[in-house]
Amino acid sequence: MTGGDTIINISDVLEYLFCPRFIYFMHCLDIPQHEESRFKVLKGREVHEQKRITNPEYLRKKLGVVRKELNVFIASKKNHIKGIVDEVLFLDDGTAAPFEYKFAEFKDKIYQTYKFQLVLHAIMIQENYNINVKKGFICFTRSNNRIEEVNFTEKDLKRGIEIINEILDIIDKGFYPGKTKNKNKCLDCCYSNICM
Template identity: 55%
Template sequence: MKTKVDISSAEEEKAKDEEIFITVSDALEYLFCPRFIFFMHCLGIAQREERRYKVLKGRELHESREKVNRDYVRKRLKCTRKEISVYLTSRGHHLKGEVDEVLFLEDGTAAPMDYKFAEWKKTVYRTHKYQAALYGLLIMEHYGVDVNRGYVCYTRSNHHVEEINLGGKDYKRAEQMVREILMIIQREYYPDGTKQKARCMDPAFRSKAMQN
């Protein structure tokens, strides 16, 4: 008679790890305030504005792709081809996300292109930079090509396209950020909030935040 084989706690933890995938959107929430990860994944509280944002971005994205001239992408960015709305996952990085566009460039590298329903403020915010880095991790693993830059199209500034340089430090920080998010979810601990306290008083989470 066969007996049930006990699984060690280490193996259970490994199995649990393999089932968890962090989305690129999770990482952006984490950058805004780490406690949002606790609210969403440990308490099951969704953001109220998330659905509205996705609807707005979806409409704007469709229009923007028509307005960002194909010749501009091909000539200015030296793009040989592109793939649109590419959903990628990585077990190794415990990461998943949908890239607006994956651009394949003349130098043999690739780059993510993300469309923002926003104005260009003459600065690249860290959320935009690390979003590009996280997409870069997914693209490199899936396609087996280097990604040393990303692009952001700011749709409310006449579709201004800005290049973001990506290096080893950016990728290491992106990987570390995913590990930190996994730790919050696995251990279900309440992390320190952002130094900008107003962020943790976001209407979507204010009532629950006041209870913790």
């Protein structure tokens, strides 16, 4: 098992899924990416803060929610990961589900980054609450707060843990990974001037 004492953030996983080399530049070379100036990042933080303070009592009855916890800091020592879940929903079928807000439009598909953010939240919720998690939800704030349900398979949960281990390998061994296969991501990348 990799990892030692290293604990990664959910945001590391999102960066890794965007391009594995982000992890190398950020963690091995200690070169920050200065995402603070990116409009969508700032707007996304603002949306999260807004949702946090407006109507915390609101339960989504249509989703079968009986109780929820907001802005939950959660970690898995076993799997070397930590993060904050926007909402942990407890459902009427005895399971729980992560709920995330995205400052984004729904474009008829769930991106891998969104899906695996929920999958990793699910792994941590299961470990910390000792409760089954079969699905998660994403609220697309720029599509009139449209909510999409994402179901998880055993394969998804297994892949989530593999992704964590791949990231830990890069950090702990200083391994230089291949870059994203999507060349369009390279156009707007803050590391393009140092990436070979």
